[in-house]
Amino acid sequence: MDHNYQNLKTAIDTAWILIMGLLVFFMNSGFAMLETGFCRTKNAVSMLSKNLIVFFISTFAFWFLGFTLMFSGDCIIPDLKNLFLSGVKSAYFPLGNFGIPLQAIFFFQIVFAGTTATIVSGAVAERIKFTSFLIFTFFFSCFIYPVVGHWVIGKGFLYQMGVRDFAGSLMVHTVGGMAALAGVIILGPRVGKYNKDFSPNAILGHSIPMITLGGFILWLGWFGFNLGCTFGFSSELNSHIALCTNASAIMGGLGALFLSYVFLKKPDLSMVINGLLGGLVASTASCAYVSLVSANIIGFIAGCLVVISILIMDSVFHIDDPVGAISVHGIGGIWGAIALGLFSAPVQFNYPNISYPKPGLFFSGSTDQLVLQLIGVGCVISWTLIISAVVWLILKYTIGIRVSHKAEVDGLDIAEHGMEAYPGFSGGGEGVI
Amino acid sequence: MIIAIIRPNRLPAVKDALNEGGFSGITVMAVKGRGSQKGIVERYRGSEYKIDLLDKVEIKVVIDDEDLDKVIKIISDAARTSELGDGKIFVLNVEQAIRIRTSETGVAALEKK
Numbered sequence A: 001m002d003h004n005y006q007n008l009k010t011a012i013d014t015a016w017i018l019i020m021g022l023l024v025f026f027m028n029s030g031f032a033m034l035e036t037g038f039c040r041t042k043n044a045v046s047m048l049s050k051n052l053i054v055f056f057i058s059t060f061a062f063w064f065l066g067f068t069l070m071f072s073g074d075c076i077i078p079d080l081k082n083l084f085l086s087g088v089k090s091a092y093f094p095l096g097n098f099g100i101p102l103q104a105i106f107f108f109q110i111v112f113a114g115t116t117a118t119i120v121s122g123a124v125a126e127r128i129k130f131t132s133f134l135i136f137t138f139f140f141s142c143f144i145y146p147v148v149g150h151w152v153i154g155k156g157f158l159y160q161m162g163v164r165d166f167a168g169s170l171m172v173h174t175v176g177g178m179a180a181l182a183g184v185i186i187l188g189p190r191v192g193k194y195n196k197d198f199s200p201n202a203i204l205g206h207s208i209p210m211i212t213l214g215g216f217i218l219w220l221g222w223f224g225f226n227l228g229c230t231f232g233f234s235s236e237l238n239s240h241i242a243l244c245t246n247a248s249a250i251m252g253g254l255g256a257l258f259l260s261y262v263f264l265k266k267p268d269l270s271m272v273i274n275g276l277l278g279g280l281v282a283s284t285a286s287c288a289y290v291s292l293v294s295a296n297i298i299g300f301i302a303g304c305l306v307v308i309s310i311l312i313m314d315s316v317f318h319i320d321d322p323v324g325a326i327s328v329h330g331i332g333g334i335w336g337a338i339a340l341g342l343f344s345a346p347v348q349f350n351y352p353n354i355s356y357p358k359p360g361l362f363f364s365g366s367t368d369q370l371v372l373q374l375i376g377v378g379c380v381i382s383w384t385l386i387i388s389a390v391v392w393l394i395l396k397y398t399i400g401i402r403v404s405h406k407a408e409v410d411g412l413d414i415a416e417h418g419m420e421a422y423p424g425f426s427g428g429g430e431g432v433i
Numbered sequence B: 001m002i003i004a005i006i007r008p009n010r011l012p013a014v015k016d017a018l019n020e021g022g023f024s025g026i027t028v029m030a031v032k033g034r035g036s037q038k039g040i041v042e043r044y045r046g047s048e049y050k051i052d053l054l055d056k057v058e059i060k061v062v063i064d065d066e067d068l069d070k071v072i073k074i075i076s077d078a079a080r081t082s083e084l085g086d087g088k089i090f091v092l093n094v095e096q097a098i099r100i101r102t103s104e105t106g107v108a109a110l111e112k113k
Helices: A002-038 A041-070 A080-085 A102-123 A130-152 A157-161 A169-187 A208-230 A235-264 A269-286 A292-315 A325-343 A368-398 A405-410 A412-417 B008-020 B065-079
Strands: B002-006 B027-033 B040-044 B047-051 B054-061 B087-091
Touching: A002 A041, A002 A102, A002 A208, A041 A080, A041 A102, A041 A130, A041 A412, A080 A102, A102 A130, A102 A169, A102 A208, A102 A325, A130 A157, A130 A169, A130 A368, A130 A412, A157 A368, A169 A269, A169 A325, A169 A368, A208 A235, A208 A269, A235 A269, A235 A292, A269 A292, A269 A325, A292 A325, A325 A368, A405 A412, B002 B008, B002 B065, B008 B054, B008 B065, B054 B065, B065 B087
Parallel strands: none
Antiparallel strands: B002 B054, B002 B087, B027 B054, B040 B047
């Protein structure tokens, strides 16, 4: 009887994580639509190619080395016989505790790695050299991301200290955002984005419908993102996570809508979508650990922060981020990690697969968890910015990371891919740079 | 030839009015332009940008000299909204007109009831 129950539970848990993984996989199409909508017609093929091929590269790199690095315990050099997923489950510390097969866990981690890697493509869009971007992605998925993953969920030093990040605000979104930030600073802004006096020019995205579709698909995929991190199925906990995820999304959108009216006088739909995504990013750290009310508040603040960040980055720091990736994923992720230290509630659903943080500042009066989260944020930002900058700089001074001026003006589709996204429609029109 | 630059949303009215008047031949292009109508200011993610050239429609109609005033009146009445930006009409001389199917020339090449 107990044996049959265990088989059934393992079957449900495995099915659950695989299906949630499929939703996360589908986020790649969401990113593709979102980012392509934000760029100009002359760069659409380039944007789509990056989003598609980055998943190929990150999957291979993660299979080759990334997964082993992430789950190999505290050794600096992982056991080479565990590369390419050739070890047994218990070789990948600490996954031996999970009842589900290694392949299911690996599948879910693959799609997570793919999501992290694709964050970068939006920020460096419209001027990055394709081959350099693919090479960066390879190192990112082999090394930069898995090391952070090890620290945060691979029972590395941050985890052992008590830092918690349920579904990856720190591990996925902050890492992606910071890698993007390093790239964008070293790459420079698009031609025509800033005038001599650094005032910004609007470079219009070519398809608001694509941006919106992308936003919806990412929202759907995010349910997989958060719900799969239980590595099994719990009726109560997973239901709670679903509600918290959705709450952060809608409140993120409302927060961005509110500030869009305040600062811009009219609701900018692209900002609202960035806000909803920022709410989702912030929810990933703590959706299993907070109350539904807290999830609403976390999402609303995330939406507001995203709008403020986009405006400040453009007009104060002159950092050209065509899709707002650094604001949504970087700032949203940092806020999500910090919010855990504020809003983490006393344990509600005691689910064995996950490990709970201490109650946050608003529920215990103690700043212990908050301080831990801040340490985690500091470590992840430092590591990611520095190592990413090193890789970007090496690429810049060897093969170069930026296309030529002519290629940028003609459009990457023609210059790098030799094809047009919209054959026969010239993209010109007034105000198109 | 009459070249008329009109508001895009007046095109159906102008086409119908010309057709009823017996002038069914017409060539239409989507163009951008400006006269004394000021542009509009739009916003994208916090940055303002000016749309200086506005969408208009350009109509070309080739007619017999004797119909000139009639056609000008038809187009003007159908296209006018009395707001800035209603457009302009220009009159050009045409050297020759040929119907490709039948090789007719001159006024016989034009569409007319």
